[in-house]
Amino acid sequence: MTDSKNTFYITTPIYYVNGKPHIGHAYTTIVADTLARYHRQKGDETFFLMGTDENSQKNVEAAKKTGKEVGVYVDEMASVWRETWLNLGISFDRFIRTTSAEHKKAVCEFYQRVYDKGDIYPGEYEGLYCVGCEKFITESELDENGECPDHKKKPEAIKERNYFFKLTKYRDRLLEHIERHPEFIQPEKRRNEVVSYIKDFMEDFSISRQAMEWGIRLPTDEKHAIYVWFDALLNYLSGIGFVQDEIKFDKFWPADIQLIGKDIIKFHCAYWPAMLMSAGLPLPKTVFAHGFFTVDGDKMSKSLGNAVDPVELAKEYPFDAVRYFLLREIPFGEDGDFSLKRLQERYNADLANDLGNLVQRALNMIDKYCDGSVDRDIKIDMPFSVETVRLHIESLKFDQSIIETWKGVSWANKYIEDAKPWELHKSGEHEKIKEVLSRVYVVLADIAETLTPFMPETANKIKKLLSTEKLSPPSEPLFPRK
Numbered sequence: 463m464t465d466s467k468n469t470f471y472i473t474t475p476i477y478y479v480n481g482k483p484h485i486g487h488a489y490t491t492i493v494a495d496t497l498a499r500y501h502r503q504k505g506d507e508t509f510f511l512m513g514t515d516e517n518s519q520k521n522v523e524a525a526k527k528t529g530k531e532v533g534v535y536v537d538e539m540a541s542v543w544r545e546t547w548l549n550l551g552i553s554f555d556r557f558i559r560t561t562s563a564e565h566k567k568a569v570c571e572f573y574q575r576v577y578d579k580g581d582i583y584p585g586e587y588e589g590l591y592c593v594g595c596e597k598f599i600t601e602s603e604l605d606e607n608g609e610c611p612d613h614k615k616k617p618e619a620i621k622e623r624n625y626f627f628k629l630t631k632y633r634d635r636l637l638e639h640i641e642r643h644p645e646f647i648q649p650e651k652r653r654n655e656v657v658s659y660i661k662d663f664m665e666d667f668s669i670s671r672q673a674m675e676w677g678i679r680l681p682t683d684e685k686h687a688i689y690v691w692f693d694a695l696l697n698y699l700s701g702i703g704f705v706q707d708e709i710k711f712d713k714f715w716p717a718d719i720q721l722i723g724k725d726i727i728k729f730h731c732a733y734w735p736a737m738l739m740s741a742g743l744p745l746p747k748t749v750f751a752h753g754f755f756t757v758d759g760d761k762m763s764k765s766l767g768n769a770v771d772p773v774e775l776a777k778e779y780p781f782d783a784v785r786y787f788l789l790r791e792i793p794f795g796e797d798g799d800f801s802l803k804r805l806q807e808r809y810n811a812d813l814a815n816d817l818g819n820l821v822q823r824a825l826n827m828i829d830k831y832c833d834g835s836v837d838r839d840i841k842i843d844m845p846f847s848v849e850t851v852r853l854h855i856e857s858l859k860f861d862q863s864i865i866e867t868w869k870g871v872s873w874a875n876k877y878i879e880d881a882k883p884w885e886l887h888k889s890g891e892h893e894k895i896k897e898v899l900s901r902v903y904v905v906l907a908d909i910a911e912t913l914t915p916f917m918p919e920t921a922n923k924i925k926k927l928l929s930t931e932k933l934s935p936p937s938e939p940l941f942p943r944k
């Protein structure tokens with residue numbers, strides 16, 4: 463994932479603003495934030511881009527329902543999304559909006575390059591379109607009621623002249639790139655899906671829609687709006703200054719990792735690289751598609767009303783606990799189940815008992831038995847490997863990374879139990895107590911360091927406690943039991 467250059471560029475998909483963020487969006491965002499924080503900690507010049515997809519027809523429909531002008535609606539919703547992430551402590555460097563002037567300019571320039579390359583041609587489209595998916599859909603994809611299986615809605619029948627992108631021209635180059643760069647599409651399961659799509663199903667795609675009033679106009683034909691996906695994918699370029707800030711753009715492009723949900727691989731692993739090839743730009747190094755959640759075993763959906771709101775969750779639990787839970791519970795790339803019961807169990811066991819209690823207890827004893835002073839440079843054999851933690855993060859095995867760190871947590875708890883400083887105190891073995899607690903101290907210091915990308919607030923609290931001259935326990939538990 464990383465190479466010798468010391469910059470790191472990471473993106474999440476930009477989110478539609480026709481609803482509020484749910485836990486699925488928060489998951490992708492937390493992973494991106496963890497990686498961004500890890501690379502900053504490592505000293506890489508890092509750029510973490512997020513944003514909102516505002517030119518979608520879905521947003522127009524959502525605005526209509528509220529009786530608001532589309533422009534007013536997307537402004538309000540974009541700020542809801544931005545504020546949500548800020549309030550949850552997400553450390554993005556830029557929040558790009560696809561209605562911004564900068565984005566529109568980038569889209570028009572990009573379109574012109576592709577047009578000049580001869581990769582855009584007029585054609586007739588006749589078929590079905592699902593606004594929920596923002597994609598053309600075939601009869602065979604519909605369910606038994608003739609509806610989109612994801613949106614439970616009949617697609618619109620569309621017959622119009624529009625413009626097409628010569629996607630099929632890039633078939634061989636795409637397959638060759640994927641073959642030569644196995645790291646390009648991950649996990650492997652998704653790579654196989656993409657390869658089969660490119661080989662057997664891929665067709666040129668329409669990149670404009672007539673009679674759409676909302677959306678970026680086609681520079682070569684004002685009657686058309688640019689298809690929302692063609693526009694949206696370009697946020698990854700406009701967000702770092704494509705054609706407007708060349709120094710920044712050259713520094714960060716190509717992206718090191720683009721995180722997506724597994725439902726949008728076709729767009730990100732076929733359309734997107736072909737568009738970049740057409741415009742003569744290098745491809746992102748890795749597109750990683752993560753899995754989906756169920757909530758207590760059920761598919762999360764608006765109709766079921768079981769969407770988990772990360773803001774509500776953060777009122778019940780410290781957001782660090784939510785981060786910990788998602789990264790620890792679900793191997794990244796797999797599907798997972800989100801359960802409040804599991805969250806509570808892990809919170810109490812791993813955070814309140816294991817980590818929180820360790821910090822409280824260790825500092826309490828250092829205060830009580832050693833007058834707040836230990837040997838902070840004591841050399842010991844570390845019970846866990848900081849290097850292993852890093853390697854796991856770099857290969858996106860966040861659960862493994864946390865498991866490795868927890869070897870340190872478990873070791874320290876057991877070591878205190880076995881060494882029994884309170885008995886050493888009774889028998890007056892002060893040197894021994896100091897040695898025991900110094901060992902625990904240095905392990906805790908490494909734990910705080912390795913936890914920084916995962917649980918930034920908690921790690922900072924622990925670091926602060928460990929850096930005071932006279933050590934003392936926190937005034938309240940890091941994770942009160944629930």
Ligand SMILES: [Zn+2]
Nearest residue numbers: 592595610613
């Ligand atoms: Zn649909």
